[in-house]
Amino acid sequence: MSVSLRGVGLTHANGQVALSGIDLQVSSGERLAIIGPSGAGKTSLLRLLASNLRPTSGEIELLAQQPWQLSARQRQTLRARIGLIHQAPPLPPRQRVVTAVLAGKLGQWSLGKSLLNLLHPVDMQGAQGALARLDLADKLFARCDQLSGGQLQRVGIARVLYQAPELILADEPVSAMDPVLAGHTLSVLNEEVTRRGMTLLASLHAVELAMAHFPRIIGVRDGRILFDLPPDALSSAQLDALYANEQLQTLPVSMPAAQTSLQIPRC
Template identity: 50%
Template sequence: MTIQLHNISVHHSGAARSTLALRELNLSVAQGEQLALIGPSGAGKTSLLHTLACALTPVSGSLNIFGGDPWQLSSSERHALRTRLFLAPQTPPLPPRQRVVNAVLAGYLPQWSVWQAMRSLVRPITPEIAYEALSRFNLQDKLYARVDRLSGGERQRCGMARALVSKAEVFLVDEPLSALDPTLALQTLAVLQQEASKRHATLICSLHQVELARAHFTRIVGLRDGRIVFDAARQDVSDTMIAALYRNSEKPELPEADSTDAVLVPNAVPPRC
C-alpha cells in the first residue's frame, strides 16, 4: 500500500484544539489507484488531503506513507518524502506578478537547489517543459503572461500544469474543477487521470461534482463530519447513499460557466516543516 491511515484524528488547522477535522479515520490506498473524495462542505476532505501531504500532524492514530510514518522522520527526510507528493490546494497563492512559465516550473522546486530556483526566476531553465504542460490544457499561448492577467479558470489550469511538471508519485488534488465550465472540467480531469495512469501515480481528488466522481472514478470515498460514511466501488454507490451523505446540506452540482470562468487559483508544492 502507498498510503495507510489507522484511527487517524486531526485538528482543524488554526481552529480550537478541541475541534477535530478528522475522527478516527481508516483508509488504505494502493499505488496507482485513483479515487474521488466527496461530501458536504466541512466534511474533512481538505483536511484529509493536507494530512496525506504531511501538512497537518495527526493527534492520534497512525499514518503510513511509502512504508513509513512521516512524523517519525527527520525534517530533511520528511522534505525528501514530500518531493514524492504533490498537493494542489483549492485556493493556493500564485504571485500575481509572476510569469506563467515560472508558476508552472515551480513544480520542480522540491528537486531544485536554492540556486537553481533563483536562476530560473531570472531566466526559466526549461520553458519548453512548461509549454508542453500548458499545451495539454490549451494554455500554451499564456506561457509568458503574468499570472494576474489570467482568468480564474486559467489560473486553475496553470496549477494543474504545475502538477504535470512535478515528479510526484501521489497527486493530492483539492477541488480542481471548481472554477471551470463543464467542458474544461472534463478536459482537465481527463488530463490528470491520464498523467496519473501514465506514471502509475496515485490520484486522490476531492470533488463537489458528484456525477463526475461517479462517472470517472472507480472508487469513491464519502466523508461527513470528519468520518468515512462509505468507501465503495462506483457501481455500489447508490442514489440513496448520496442523498444520505448530503442530507440537510446544499445539493452538489456542476457549476455554471461564465465568460470569465471563475476566480480560484491552485498551486502545488507541499509546505516544508
C-alpha cells in the same frame, strides 16, 4: 502502498474534531475521489496526507514512510514526492506562467538551479509541454494576474504534472471551471496520472464529475468515512445519507435510471 491511515483522528487546537477513526488504504497507481458536504473533513484529510497537519491519534504512512517519525529535513524530502493541487493556486500575481510551472521542481533542484530559474526559465520546453496538455500553451509568458480563475487552476495542475510526483493530492482542482472544461481537465489529469503510474486523491464538489472520472469514491461526513465504493456500487440511499440536510440539486446523469428519485448537491 501510497497511503495508509489506521485509526487516524484530528482535533484542532480549539477542540473541534475534524476527523475521527479514519482507516484508508490506497495502493500505488490508484485514483480516487473524495466527496461529501461542506465541512465534512475533506480538506483536513488532504492536509493530513500532505503532512501539513499532524494527526492527534492513529498512524499515518505516506509512500512507505511515517512522516512524523522523520526529521524536518527528511519530511521535506518526502513532501517533494507529493504534488499538491490547490483550489486557489498560491501563485504570485506578477509571476510569469512559465516560472509558475517550473516551480513544480524547486523541491528537487539545487539552490543554484532554483535561483537561476527565477532569472531565466531553465526548461522552457518542459513547461510548454505541460501547459499544452491543458490547452494553455499560448499563456507561457502571460502573468498570473492576467488569467481567469479556471486558467489559474489549470496552471496549478500543469505545475504538478511538471513536478512528476508519486502522489498527487487535489483539493477542488476544477471548481472555477465550467462543467465542460472541468470534465476535460479531469480527463487529462487522469490520463496523465494513469500513464505515469501516479496515485491521485481528489476532493470534488461536483458528484457527477467524481463518478464519471474516478473508479473509487470515498464519502466523508462529520469527519468519518461513510463509504468506500466504485461508482456503480453507490446507491441513492448512501448518497442521500451523505448529503442529508444539504441544499439539493440535479441528480448526476451517471446514476442508474432506477435511482432518479434522488437529487444530490454540488456542495
